[in-house]
Amino acid sequence: MRALVYRGPGSKSWDDVPDPQLVDATDAIVRVDATTICGTDLHILKGDVPAVEPGRILGHEAVGTVESVGAAVAGIRPGDRVLVSCISSCGRCRFCREGQYGQCIGGGGWILGHLIDGTQAQYVRVPFADNSTHLLPATVSDEQAITLCDILPTAYEIGVINGAVRPADVVAVVGAGPIGLAAVITARLFSPRSIIAIDVADRRLELAKQFGAQETLNPRRDDVAERVRVLTDGLGADVVIEAVGVPETFEMCTSLVRPGGHVANVGVHGKPATLHLEDLWIKEITITTGLVHTVTTPTLLSMVASGVLDAARFVTHHFPLHEIEDAYDVFARANETDALKVFLSR
Numbered sequence: 001m002r003a004l005v006y007r008g009p010g011s012k013s014w015d016d017v018p019d020p021q022l023v024d025a026t027d028a029i030v031r032v033d034a035t036t037i038c039g040t041d042l043h044i045l046k047g048d049v050p051a052v053e054p055g056r057i058l059g060h061e062a063v064g065t066v067e068s069v070g071a072a073v074a075g076i077r078p079g080d081r082v083l084v085s086c087i088s089s090c091g092r093c094r095f096c097r098e099g100q101y102g103q104c105i106g107g108g109g110w111i112l113g114h115l116i117d118g119t120q121a122q123y124v125r126v127p128f129a130d131n132s133t134h135l136l137p138a139t140v141s142d143e144q145a146i147t148l149c150d151i152l153p154t155a156y157e158i159g160v161i162n163g164a165v166r167p168a169d170v171v172a173v174v175g176a177g178p179i180g181l182a183a184v185i186t187a188r189l190f191s192p193r194s195i196i197a198i199d200v201a202d203r204r205l206e207l208a209k210q211f212g213a214q215e216t217l218n219p220r221r222d223d224v225a226e227r228v229r230v231l232t233d234g235l236g237a238d239v240v241i242e243a244v245g246v247p248e249t250f251e252m253c254t255s256l257v258r259p260g261g262h263v264a265n266v267g268v269h270g271k272p273a274t275l276h277l278e279d280l281w282i283k284e285i286t287i288t289t290g291l292v293h294t295v296t297t298p299t300l301l302s303m304v305a306s307g308v309l310d311a312a313r314f315v316t317h318h319f320p321l322h323e324i325e326d327a328y329d330v331f332a333r334a335n336e337t338d339a340l341k342v343f344l345s346r
């Protein structure tokens with residue numbers, strides 16, 4: 001088969017590789033009907049994720065058709081159309097038993113395109129297939145489903161739920177890329193009083209408005225701290241969601257939150273950020289971090305299927321899978337191309 005192979009920092013290739021085989025009885029082999037590229041893949045290509053070794057097939061999001069299953073797989077059969085979750089779950093370890101699949105220590109967690117070969121390929125081996133795939137109803141398109149593999153559960157669980165968004169809150173979302181926009185639409189489920197989107201790119205702020213943000217601020221032009229104070233009666237935002245992953249934006253989040261409020265970090269950080277405890281200690285701030293568990297995927301899937309969430313709007317570009325290197329180029333230049341999710345199909 002063909003697959004997108006990581007060749008070390010700054011290098012990747014679309015190559016002929018051996019077809020994946022069933023290894024464990026709990027495995028499935030899934031034919032990839034659609035996949036996409038995540039900001040995390042760009043981090044890997046920069047060399048920010050050293051656990052990814054050269055030779056690894058990238059990608060942790062896919063929609064596909066089950067090709068074969070191991071003897072212990074009971075919930076899916078060849079021919080079934082499934083969503084492949086970015087997080088695999090052994091189902092047995094202490095963390096999986098508590099629903100914290102992202103922290104699985106039984107061989108799951110974020111492994112696809114990280115510790116084992118991933119989904120940017122014609123076929124993928126999915127470990128713990130019963131726990132790591134979701135059957136898709138025919139009413140949910142591949143474009144909708146691809147947003148449920150990672151961005152919607154990540155923004156919802158690590159941003160909105162960890163941030164404890166409540167009705168009438170003012171929610172500030174720092175970063176209006178795919179994850180930030182997914183946080184905007186899932187925060188709206190809780191009827192916030194207002195959502196403030198903050199980004200240095202005006203075109204992304206425009207998108208944030210279309211996705212449901214009431215206010216937009218550009219730190220290159222606006223005094224963000226002052227504007228947030230004005231918009232919150234001098235208090236600060238109830239919840240601030242970090243969706244960038246650089247020290248400056250994390251520090252901005254802790255400066256915008258009100259006393260007693262929540263800062264929910266979603267961004268993938270490659271460097272230390274300063275925690276200003278000298279200002280924060282007295283303010284009763286809750287700061288959360290995390291890797292998605294994907295426990296909300298069934299709920300989000302039903303919201304997408306019923307039209308409560310408009311997931312397909314995240315897909316901005318379509319490519320055939322064999323043009324994935326062009327898709328990487330478009331996705332990496334999102335500031336110029338306005339790419340949110342690039343959709344790659346067989």
Ligand SMILES: [Zn+2]
Nearest residue numbers: 038039040150
């Ligand atoms: Zn991802």
Ligand SMILES: [Zn+2]
Nearest residue numbers: 090093096104
């Ligand atoms: Zn586990």
